[in-house]
Amino acid sequence: MADKNETLHAGSVAIVGRPNVGKSTLLNRLLGQKLSITADKPQITRHRILGLVDLPAGQIALLDTPGIHRIPGKRALNQALNRTALGALAEADLVWFVVAADRWDDEDEHILAALRREGLPVMLVVNKIDRLRERERLLPYLERVGVLYDFVEILPVSALKGDNAQRLAEAALKHLPAVEERPYDPDQLTDRSLRFVSAEFIREHLVRSLGEEVPHAAAVTIDSFEEKPTLTRISATIWVERDGQKAIVIGRGGERLKSIGSKARKAIEQLLGTRVFLELWVKVRPGWQDDPRFLRELELEEPRWPKT
């Protein structure tokens, strides 16, 4: 229950923005823990990931979403990513529209047009302020973009360094519905299974260790996941579209696959709090990005948040 004098607020906030703008980094920063995968390559987030932020004044169900592309192209995967991102808006009470402090382009414009159509309250989150070499450029930028929409608030932040991140969460709460009680279990981090998050951590290290082309052609599924008190045994498959990509992922003498496995294992051990035995396989599945059944296997269908 809320204290007598304190009003609790709770609700969902969708984090939207173009690819690579820092949405997942912001989610992880506010959770104080890694949940959503990040990389220095666009379009890494493929799912709607929910992370729960529990604060003294309330709770925020943060919805991280795939970067929205202006022109998604013909591939079923890309279209599904855009649908997922825009679909999160239907669940949201408030939107964080994330843009970069040093750039505003057509893709931002396109997303803003979609937000206008939805008519939800929108906070403009101007990220990566740590990258600005000349700080005096920030104010004119904020003035210029601030008039493009009736934003409920505009906040410059650095998701990477943490500047203003806490203020952003506190400011968002004020725009969420007042509630009698905390709707979520404060100990619950996400609506995703540990199995799902583990597959994502493997994909993160895969993406990080490869060049530009293969990451988008790669997917990860978990074949088995056996939890024991001190050891978790995981067997997973990395799917690619062509034999050449399989060879790249495995690397000379299996070195690359070994390194991906070792980094992913450490990340999963942190998440699970147990030792992890991780077995990785690489298999070819031509055209998986256009195979709706396989996309469903990858959980591109959204789960529902289990209310407590």
Ligand SMILES: Nc1nc2c(ncn2[C@@H]2O[C@H](COP(=O)(O)OP(=O)(O)OP(=O)(O)O)[C@@H](O)[C@H]2O)c(=O)[nH]1
């Ligand atoms: N300098 C700086 N870099 C940042 C900041 N926030 C994120 N980044 C970097 O930007 C890159 C992309 O970050 P992500 O969080 O993966 O971006 P995203 O918007 O989730 O990307 P998509 O999955 O493509 O939608 C990573 O290399 C981050 O480390 C920031 O505040 N400052």
